[in-house]
Amino acid sequence: MAGLLGRRKCTVTATLMDGKALRDIIFSDLRIRVARLTAAGHTPGIATVIVGDDPGSAAYVRGKHADSASIGMHSIRHDLPADLSQEGLLDVIAELNADPRCDGYIVQLPLPRHLHTGAVLEAMDPEKDADGLHPISLGRLVLGEAGPLPCTPAGIVALLRHYEVPIAGAHAVIIGRGVTVGRPLGLLLTRRSENATVTLCHTGTKDVAAEIARADIVIAAAGVPGLVRAEMVKPGAAVLDVGITRTATGLVGDVDPAVAEVAGFLAPMPGGVGPMTRAMLQTNVVIAAEKRYLP
Numbered sequence: 001m002a003g004l005l006g007r008r009k010c011t012v013t014a015t016l017m018d019g020k021a022l023r024d025i026i027f028s029d030l031r032i033r034v035a036r037l038t039a040a041g042h043t044p045g046i047a048t049v050i051v052g053d054d055p056g057s058a059a060y061v062r063g064k065h066a067d068s069a070s071i072g073m074h075s076i077r078h079d080l081p082a083d084l085s086q087e088g089l090l091d092v093i094a095e096l097n098a099d100p101r102c103d104g105y106i107v108q109l110p111l112p113r114h115l116h117t118g119a120v121l122e123a124m125d126p127e128k129d130a131d132g133l134h135p136i137s138l139g140r141l142v143l144g145e146a147g148p149l150p151c152t153p154a155g156i157v158a159l160l161r162h163y164e165v166p167i168a169g170a171h172a173v174i175i176g177r178g179v180t181v182g183r184p185l186g187l188l189l190t191r192r193s194e195n196a197t198v199t200l201c202h203t204g205t206k207d208v209a210a211e212i213a214r215a216d217i218v219i220a221a222a223g224v225p226g227l228v229r230a231e232m233v234k235p236g237a238a239v240l241d242v243g244i245t246r247t248a249t250g251l252v253g254d255v256d257p258a259v260a261e262v263a264g265f266l267a268p269m270p271g272g273v274g275p276m277t278r279a280m281l282q283t284n285v286v287i288a289a290e291k292r293y294l295p
Ligand SMILES: NC(=O)C1=CN([C@@H]2O[C@H](COP(=O)(O)OP(=O)(O)OC[C@H]3O[C@@H](n4cnc5c(N)ncnc54)[C@H](OP(=O)(O)O)[C@@H]3O)[C@@H](O)[C@H]2O)C=CC1
Pocket: 152, 175, 176, 177, 178, 179, 180, 181, 182, 201, 202, 203, 204, 205, 208, 221, 222, 223, 224, 227, 241, 242, 243, 244, 245, 273, 274, 275, 277
């Protein structure tokens, strides 16, 4: 490439979508709401359940507790051994369902293979579903009824709205149909309140590059480094990098950095969608506590 094009300067033209800045705005609002609940007699509480000692998962969970502390929320942490039985995990779930200090919680995914993720999610009290991944929450999303929204998709929509990226009528191409990101994001973006037209890509998609080329909004949530490259992106499109791959040199996203020279908006990894995911998690717990303790 460099031989054909000669020396070329990298020029960022995209507006960077700053997930940390928006997270800070959201946390300022949550601090006020947590203080109001505390004054009403109940400090909201979040709990995390993590099974095994995957270093990546441990880091995410640490971040969640730091976030809840920073907004004045109480937090409970269950760090469980990798060989925990299904029954042992269900006991912890039952304890959190019954604990009035816990308004919402998450079970960090993925779980070790011997555990049945679907059965664990289903055992949670849907009123305490901080992730929006309980089958009842996902069903409500499909039906268009109110309920906790999946954190990463909700964070993506909040970021698009904050930066005034037109969503209604836009063609959004989502790469990945995973349950935490791609699949529920398709549901969110096609609600009447968003009105995007969505293409959901996966490993069975014939020509992902051709789909990306038509997109006004590209959301890369596959976990494949370098999946979205500059030559694929329509000039001016909004590109959000959600994928995370752990390499020897650190974390990398799905979007090649040169995309910043073509896109109109870019949510980078790190600093884009990740902090928004965390902000939406705390938001879901504060909403659950408000439903329970405020008139
Ligand atoms: N920034 C954040 O806040 C968060 C980031 N993540 C990251 O987002 C990514 C997705 O997460 P999750 O949905 O849980 O992951 P999954 O593994 O469940 O889903 C990945 C999806 O990507 C698709 N895919 C993989 N390779 C390709 C390819 N070459 N072309 C097209 N599609 C492809 C898969 O297709 P198929 O179904 O055919 O296998 C699958 O649907 C991960 O990297 C994860 O670490 C996740 C949560 C939060």
